[in-house]
Amino acid sequence: MTVWTPTDDGHAPLWSHDSFTRGAPHNTFARLRREDPLAWSDYPAGQGFWSVTRHADILTASRMPVFFQRSTTIARPTG
Numbered sequence: 001m002t003v004w005t006p007t008d009d010g011h012a013p014l015w016s017h018d019s020f021t022r023g024a025p026h027n028t029f030a031r032l033r034r035e036d037p038l039a040w041s042d043y044p045a046g047q048g049f050w051s052v053t054r055h056a057d058i059l060t061a062s063r064m065p066v067f068f069q070r071s072t073t074i075a076r077p078t079g
Contacts, residue, residue, distance in 0.1 A: 015043045
């Protein structure tokens with residue numbers, strides 16, 4: 001049986017596709033759940049975004065669309 005161990009340093013830039021090439025950056029998500037469960041991420045090429053990382057907070061946000069609306073745009077890498 002193969003056991004996968006996350007290798008990110010806990011500070012992966014969530015806006016970068018490269019952060020997900022070897023799987024989800026689990027150490028980064030674990031740190032955010034502990035330290036900053038509603039984290040703002042600056043996106044260098046445009047608008048930033050919020051990351052909601054705790055399950056209970058995601059459920060709350062999904063039930064309150066007036067306050068938590070998703071964007072109509074998707075960030076795309078440039079260059």
